Amino acid sequence: xxxxxxxxxxxxxxxxxxxxxxxxxxxxxxxxxxxxxxxxxxxxxxxxxxxxxxxxxxxxxxxxxxxxxxxxxxxxxxxxxxxxxxxxxxxxxxxxxxxxxxxxxxxxxxxxxxxxxxxxxxxxxxxxxxxxxxxxxxxxxxxxxxxxxxxxxxxxxxxxxxxxx
Amino acid sequence: xxxxxxxxxxxxxxxxxxxxxxxxxxxxxxxxxxxxxxxxxxxxxxxxxxxxxxxxxxxxxxxxxxxxxxxxxxxxxxxxxxxxxxxxxxxxxxxxxxxxxxxxxxxxxxxxxxxxxxxxxxxxxxxxxxxxxxxxxxxxxxxxxxxxxxxxxxxxxxxxxxxxxxxxxxxxxxxxxxxxxxxxxxxxxxxxxxxxxxxxxxxxxxxxxxxxxxxxxxxxxxxxxxxxxxxxxxxxxxxxxxxxxxxxxxxxxxxxxxxxxxxxxxxxxxxxxxxxxxxxxxxxxxxxxxxxxxxxxxxxxxxxxxxxxxxxxxxxxxxxxxxxxxxxxxxxxxxxxxxxxxxxxxxxxxxxxxxxxxxxxxxxxxxxxxxxxxxxxxxxxxxxxxxxxxxxxxxxxxxxxxxxxxxxxxxxxxxxxxxxxxxxxxxxxxxxxxxxxxxxxxxxxxxxxxxxxxxxxxxxxxxxxxxxxxxxxxxxxxxxxxxxxxxxxxxxxxxxxxxxxxxxxxxxxxxxxxxxxxxxxxxxxxxxxxxxxxxxxxxxxxxxxxxxxxxxxxxxxxxxxxxxxxxxxxxxxxxxxxxxxxxxxxxxxxxxxxxxxxxxxxxxxxxxxxxxxxxxxxxxx
Numbered sequence: 001x002x003x004x005x006x007x008x009x010x011x012x013x014x015x016x017x018x019x020x021x022x023x024x025x026x027x028x029x030x031x032x033x034x035x036x037x038x039x040x041x042x043x044x045x046x047x048x049x050x051x052x053x054x055x056x057x058x059x060x061x062x063x064x065x066x067x068x069x070x071x072x073x074x075x076x077x078x079x080x081x082x083x084x085x086x087x088x089x090x091x092x093x094x095x096x097x098x099x100x101x102x103x104x105x106x107x108x109x110x111x112x113x114x115x116x117x118x119x120x121x122x123x124x125x126x127x128x129x130x131x132x133x134x135x136x137x138x139x140x141x142x143x144x145x146x147x148x149x150x151x152x153x154x155x156x157x158x159x160x161x162x163x164x165x
Numbered sequence: 166x167x168x169x170x171x172x173x174x175x176x177x178x179x180x181x182x183x184x185x186x187x188x189x190x191x192x193x194x195x196x197x198x199x200x201x202x203x204x205x206x207x208x209x210x211x212x213x214x215x216x217x218x219x220x221x222x223x224x225x226x227x228x229x230x231x232x233x234x235x236x237x238x239x240x241x242x243x244x245x246x247x248x249x250x251x252x253x254x255x256x257x258x259x260x261x262x263x264x265x266x267x268x269x270x271x272x273x274x275x276x277x278x279x280x281x282x283x284x285x286x287x288x289x290x291x292x293x294x295x296x297x298x299x300x301x302x303x304x305x306x307x308x309x310x311x312x313x314x315x316x317x318x319x320x321x322x323x324x325x326x327x328x329x330x331x332x333x334x335x336x337x338x339x340x341x342x343x344x345x346x347x348x349x350x351x352x353x354x355x356x357x358x359x360x361x362x363x364x365x366x367x368x369x370x371x372x373x374x375x376x377x378x379x380x381x382x383x384x385x386x387x388x389x390x391x392x393x394x395x396x397x398x399x400x401x402x403x404x405x406x407x408x409x410x411x412x413x414x415x416x417x418x419x420x421x422x423x424x425x426x427x428x429x430x431x432x433x434x435x436x437x438x439x440x441x442x443x444x445x446x447x448x449x450x451x452x453x454x455x456x457x458x459x460x461x462x463x464x465x466x467x468x469x470x471x472x473x474x475x476x477x478x479x480x481x482x483x484x485x486x487x488x489x490x491x492x493x494x495x496x497x498x499x500x501x502x503x504x505x506x507x508x509x510x511x512x513x514x515x516x517x518x519x520x521x522x523x524x525x526x527x528x529x530x531x532x533x534x535x536x537x538x539x540x541x542x543x544x545x546x547x548x549x550x551x552x553x554x555x556x557x558x559x560x561x562x563x564x565x566x567x568x569x570x571x572x573x574x575x576x577x578x579x580x581x582x583x584x585x586x587x588x589x590x591x592x593x594x595x596x597x598x599x600x601x602x603x604x605x606x607x608x609x610x611x612x613x614x615x616x617x618x619x620x621x622x623x624x625x626x627x628x629x630x631x632x633x634x635x636x637x638x639x640x641x642x643x644x645x646x647x648x649x650x651x652x653x654x655x656x657x658x659x660x661x662x663x664x665x666x667x668x669x670x671x672x673x674x675x676x677x678x679x680x681x682x683x684x685x686x687x688x689x690x691x692x693x694x695x696x697x698x699x700x701x702x703x704x705x706x707x708x709x710x711x712x713x714x715x716x717x718x719x720x721x722x723x724x725x726x727x728x729x730x731x732x733x734x735x736x737x738x739x740x741x742x743x744x745x746x747x748x749x750x751x752x753x754x755x756x757x758x759x760x761x762x763x764x765x766x767x768x769x770x771x772x773x774x775x776x777x778x779x780x781x782x783x784x785x786x
Contacts, residue, residue: 004476005484011388011423015449027446031478055478058451060423 001064009060017057017100022092029054029088035080041073048073050080050090057093066101072108119154122147169221169237169272172200174262175211177226179204185243186254195259200266221269225262228671237272239265239630245671249766251654251681252646260646261684267638273629278573280609282344282566283362284308289336289505291315292370294540294551301559302365303327307566310359312336312350313369313501339364339509342599342607343535343565362566364509365529365558366519368541369499388423391416392472392487395428397459399516401493403432404547407441409493414445424450425485427472429457436549453483502542509536510596512722518544523722529558532722533596534610535565565609575613575629576606582625589617589626594721614721615692631688637700643683644704655773656782657708657766658683658701662690664720665756666712672759673766680770690714691724698735698749705782708748708773710766715753725753745776 017023035050042048048070056065065071071094080090101107117124122145132142174196176182179189189204196202200223205211208224212233216222221237224230228242241261250257285308288299295314302309303324311318316332319325337349337356348359395401395409409426417424426445431452433439446452453476460474471486498517506513512521512532519531519538529537539545539554583603590598597610598617604626606617618626624633640658648656661667663686670684683706687693690713701709711728719725732751739746750769754761 001481003482003484004479006390006423007388007484007486009388009423011390011449027449028443030446030452033478049480051478052480055476059479059483 004059004061006059010062011060013060013062013065014058017093017096020096020099022089023096025086025088026054026057026093028086029058029084030086031055032085034083034085035088035090038079038083040077040079041075045073053097054088054090054093057097065097066104067106069108071097071101072111115154115157118150119147121145122150167219167274169219169269169274171217171220172223172266172269173214173216173220173236174200174202174223174266175214175225176202176204178206181226182258185247185258187258188255191255192259192262196262196266199263219274221272223262223265223269225258225265228667237269237275237629239269239272241265242667242671245667246682246684248675249670249680249682249684251649251656251679256646260643264639264642267642268630268635271632271635271638273574273577275572276574277570278608279568279570280344281568282609283360284566285310285359285361286562286566287312287346287348287359287361287364288367289313289364289501290367290369290540290542292367292541293548294370294542294545294555295367297551298365298367298539298555298558299328300324301555302562305559305563307362307562310361336505336508339536340599342597343533343609346535363535363537363562365562366502366505366531366536366538366542368538368543369501370541370546389421389489390425390485390487391420391422391489391491392425392427392485393491394493395426395431396493396495397427397429397455399495400428400430400432402496402544402546403435403438403550405493405496406432407435407438407547410438410441410445410450412491413450414441414448417445417448417450424448425487426450426452427455427460427485428452429455429459434550435547453485496544496546498544499541505542509533511536511538512594514544516544518542520544521722523717523719525718525720526722527557528554529561532594536596537561569609571608573608575608576611576617577627577629578604579625579627582623584623584625586622588620588622592617592620594723612720614689614724615687616689616721616724616727619692619694619727628688628692631692633696636685636697639685640683640697640700641704643685644701644706648681652679653774653778654679654681655707655770655778656681656683656705657710657770657773658685658706659710659712659766660685660687660690660693660697660701661710661712662687662714662725664689665714665718665754666690666762668756669712669754669758669762672757673763674759676763676767676770678767678770680766682766689719689721689724690728691719691721691726693728693731695731695735695738702744702748702779702781705779707776707779707782708750708769710750710752710769712762713751713753715755718755729753744780747772747776748779 014027018026031051033051036042039050053070074094076091078091127143127145135142182189193202212231216236224238224240226243227240230238230240243258247257286302287310288295289312291314296318299309299311300320303320308327310329312331312334314330314332320328334350334352337351340347344362346361348361350357393409393413395406413424413426416422433442456474460472463471465471465486469486470490471484473482473484476483502519511519514520514522520543529539531538537558539558540551545551580603587600589604590600595610595612597607598604615628615631618628659682667686690711693711698709711732713725713728716725729751736746736749752765
């Protein structure tokens with residue numbers, strides 16, 4: 001994307017992001033670039049540019065930001081957040097964007113597998129006879145699947161995936 | 166000749182001398198033949214010495230003279246200089262002191278004059294700046310003449326006796342010196358001369374810009390774009406930026422508009438502006454930086470102006486076609502400024518205002534003492550900055566217009582050599598020289614830079630402490646010092662500005678490889694002349710360094726550039742004479758750049774080492 005025509009941008013987008021918890025100060029960014037300079041992901045993948053992501057939010061490029069891959073490769077190391085002179089809290093902004101993106105139906109394919117597994121099995125790791133056999137050898141009690149615990153936690157969690165809600 | 170007759174050398178305590186590798190008793194007996202030697206336990210004690218009239222004092226171990234000591238002085242910063250010289254400590258110290266003694270012997274007894282300045286000020290300008298300045302000066306008890314002011318302006322009745330208004334008169338010229346200028350004016354009923362102590366240029370304020378319109382609400386139309394420009398080629402002043410941000414923030418809060426501010430820079434130097442900037446951003450105003458030379462423009466099919474420019478943060482070209490555009494008014498210097506600059510030899514800044522781009526020119530100062538510029542004449546259009554400039558100007562004028570007893574023979578003209586060409590009058594960067602039977606430097610205006618003495622074709626002008634005989638005596642004594650026989654250590658003459666080179670040398674880390682400098686302070690690098698450089702080479706210097714302030718840090722705004730220009734010319738002459746131009750080095754630095762001084766000097770020394778001893782040095786022995 002080498003050109004941005006502001007006729008097609010959504011000026012309300014930055015206000016929506018700023019309304020989300022943690023992202024309140026996004027409009028204060030003055031593009032000093034310290035976040036991008038220190039970002040460890042940016043060092044190996046120059047396409048991941050925190051300053052640019054903030055700029056696109058402020059300019060109102062909703063689709064570009066929510067449908068793109070960038071929010072999902074943030075390593076959440078918080079280095080940007082620690083260094084920002086304007087207190088923008090970029091890692092929190094990334095969390096907010098991830099939530100907005102997921103609600104709008106944009107998220108990496110592997111992501112929905114995790115809540116599906118929690119709902120079905122009550123664990124992120126499937127327990128089989130092999131594990132319980134090993135535990136018995138060490139005199140440890142067997143583990144069971146306990147999806148009931150997670151039904152309550154996941155009740156309000158919606159992630160539209162191919163496998164249904 | 167009224168040269169100095171009585172010479173005194175002031176030494177620090179023996180323990181300090183011993184710490185520098187010097188034998189105090191041996192030094193005292195060696196020097197005692199040439200001068201009276203006094204040992205002091207502190208510099209306060211030295212300041213209280215009351216030497217007889219016509220004395221010259223050498224202060225060993227100080228960088229600066231003692232203001233309280235009423236005598237001709239020269240200083241030797243022994244501790245800073247000797248690490249940069251080769252040879253045994255005692256011999257180095259003796260050589261430096263002998264050179265300083267020779268300089269002081271050629272010094273001239275001081276003569277003093279009492280100056281009683283006129284407590285009258287000419288204020289030239291129209292608008293709030295001129296009116297506030299007039300009121301401030303009248304309030305300080307001075308008489309004020311307001312030239313070109315609004316005909317209906319009158320100050321408080323209590324001050325009206327000291328106020329004269331000449332709204333229709335025109336400025337024709339100025340002569341004289343700070344505290345006693347003569348101003349020439351003309352009007353329809355003839356011309357007149359005024360005697361004033363100081364002049365303040367306030368410019369013409371055409372009135373503040375109307376507050377920018379916030380534009381139509383754009384209600385019901387999502388995405389309506391409202392844009393303000395805050396200078397497209399030249400950034401708006403901070404005062405104007407404040408007004409623009411206030412309007413933009415109000416529009417962003419009160420309407421559904423998408424609000425933008427386009428600016429090359431956002432100037433927030435002023436009370437409350439940083440907070441206003443944050444508030445505008447929080448309200449949703451988007452700031453976009455336009456490139457040098459302004460954005461590209463085009464017209465959309467529906468007739469809107471479209472701006473196009475690259476945005477570094479977005480890493481893409483932006484296309485912004487506002488639905489409503491509020492352009493700002495560029496501010497330009499008014500015509501009285503270039504007229505004033507021409508008539509009074511004032512330096513204009515790059516943008517045409519009377520504020521040269523020089524860090525040493527404090528608010529309201531111009532290159533000429535006693536002539537000040539503030540408000541629109543300086544490019545200031547915000548009220549709070551104006552108030553501070555007026556305060557600064559009033560303080561400076563108060564100090565200037567006080568009777569004073571001052572030495573008046575620091576710069577002397579030899580009528581036997583003077584051709585009355587007036588080159589010096591034209592050269593002086595601060596307007597301190599004028600022609601009264603022969604060129605005379607005014608003690609209130611002169612900054613003792615020596616540029617006039619350097620330019621004088623007849624060497625008729627000499628500046629005390631830096632006369633040709635004085636500098637050459639130092640050079641001769643220090644270049645006559647014995648050289649190390651075994652190893653070639655390049656002997657480099659350092660002609661250094663006393664405001665930058667020598668403080669940098671004092672701050673520099675000791676060189677790790679041996680260097681043999683001949684330290685020759687200059688009042689300004691602009692004092693360097695071909696004569697001095699040739700003299701250094703002819704007496705065996707392997708290399709010559711001329712070190713000055715950065716061009717925009719130079720106290721005279723001109724000397725550093727003059728030095729660089731002479732350097733280029735000298736290199737050309739040396740090359741034509743078959744002498745390696747690389748043996749001459751010119752560079753600039755700031756007084757706190759000790760590390761850079763060390764690096765540049767050692768690099769130069771290494772280059773000279775490769776070139777070998779100078780062909781004029783007799784092979785290095």
